[in-house]
Amino acid sequence: MSDIRYDRLHDDYVIIAPERLHRPDCIPDQKTQKEETLSRCPFCEGHEAMTPPEIFALRDKGEANTPGWRTRVVPNLYKAVRIEAPWQSHARGPYDLWEGFGAHEVIVDTPRHLRRMDAWTPDERRDWLKTLRSRLVDLRKDLRLVYFSLFKNHGRYGGATQSHPHSQLIALPVVPRSLLDRIHIARHYRQTHGHSLFQGILDYEEESGDRIIASDGHCIAFCPYASQYAFEVQILARGEGIASLADLDESGIEGLADTIGKVMAALYRELGDFDFNILFNTPPMQKNIQTDEWFEEIPQFWRLGVHILPRLYNWGGFELASGMRINPVVPEEAARLLRDGK
Numbered sequence: 001m002s003d004i005r006y007d008r009l010h011d012d013y014v015i016i017a018p019e020r021l022h023r024p025d026c027i028p029d030q031k032t033q034k035e036e037t038l039s040r041c042p043f044c045e046g047h048e049a050m051t052p053p054e055i056f057a058l059r060d061k062g063e064a065n066t067p068g069w070r071t072r073v074v075p076n077l078y079k080a081v082r083i084e085a086p087w088q089s090h091a092r093g094p095y096d097l098w099e100g101f102g103a104h105e106v107i108v109d110t111p112r113h114l115r116r117m118d119a120w121t122p123d124e125r126r127d128w129l130k131t132l133r134s135r136l137v138d139l140r141k142d143l144r145l146v147y148f149s150l151f152k153n154h155g156r157y158g159g160a161t162q163s164h165p166h167s168q169l170i171a172l173p174v175v176p177r178s179l180l181d182r183i184h185i186a187r188h189y190r191q192t193h194g195h196s197l198f199q200g201i202l203d204y205e206e207e208s209g210d211r212i213i214a215s216d217g218h219c220i221a222f223c224p225y226a227s228q229y230a231f232e233v234q235i236l237a238r239g240e241g242i243a244s245l246a247d248l249d250e251s252g253i254e255g256l257a258d259t260i261g262k263v264m265a266a267l268y269r270e271l272g273d274f275d276f277n278i279l280f281n282t283p284p285m286q287k288n289i290q291t292d293e294w295f296e297e298i299p300q301f302w303r304l305g306v307h308i309l310p311r312l313y314n315w316g317g318f319e320l321a322s323g324m325r326i327n328p329v330v331p332e333e334a335a336r337l338l339r340d341g342k
């Protein structure tokens with residue numbers, strides 16, 4: 001049983017989730033045999049009985065919870081939050097808490113355990129994005145779920161405890177401070193400049209070209225001007241009004257899948273096998289007391305973005321104390337390597 005506790009001083013929430021302590025650590029070390037890891041991997045094809053029953057799957061054949069799938073979605077066995085928990089908040093003296101209500105799902109990206117992302121086919125990338133979109137569209141029908149975090153952890157430094165390629169979706173009844181802050185900045189920029197901040201960044205990056213890695217009719221990929229991570233990449237959708245994955249049509253999915261494919265191929269080429277996180281910057285999906293004032297305006301000031309964060313270095317005391325990162329790789333240099341390979 002988990003709690004979502006409100007920190008009044010920092011105006012932010014923390015999820016206290018003791019169940020997460022019991023997760024198995026299935027990232028193999030150098031000595032572990034790959035065969036041994038594969039035989040006990042709950043996400044491999046043929047091991048469907050090792051997970052809770054599936055919520056969704058893209059299938060070529062077979063019934064639910066049998067082989068024949070291309071992507072598969074199951075509830076996270078080690079949930080940070082539960083959809084069965086009461087949708088209730090309580091005051092506790094100077095504190096507030098929400099019972100641990102929310103959704104926590106695992107998206108198994110591909111049946112192939114050893115499939116590195118640069119080896120995914122265009123169809124595999126599209127299936128992955130379509131599955132994420134489908135879960136977002138389905139879960140936002142639940143009016144209690146406001147904030148949606150869609151992400152992929154890969155490797156130990158990316159926070160993954162399973163080596164099989166997978167993504168996760170966590171949906172909560174409250175919006176965290178960091179997203180509200182970004183929303184307020186993006187909204188204020190739109191009000192004062194007459195165009196969205198994302199469009200401003202997109203136009204400037206395209207004009208200067210120094211940090212661009214790839215670009216087509218659907219999106220552009222670039223190393224952010226103030227990259228916090230070495231070889232950090234941001235992908236932005238071009239279309240006005242495309243605020244989240246849920247707004248992408250089939251050709252938009254195809255365009256984003258192609259760009260992610262190009263970026264991952266370039267990153268693997270430059271970095272070798274590396275750990276990373278991929279984050280989708282999904283805006284709040286419901287009106288509530290936190291979002292009521294600007295909810296209808298979201299498509300005007302927000303834009304779908306995908307952040308790819310290589311986890312090459314750990315943070316030290318300075319980063320933790322100040323909240324500022326030290327990035328040893330110049331973003332223009334990273335972009336040149338990823339774009340040109342030299």
Ligand SMILES: [Zn+2]
Nearest residue numbers: 041044113164
């Ligand atoms: Zn596996």
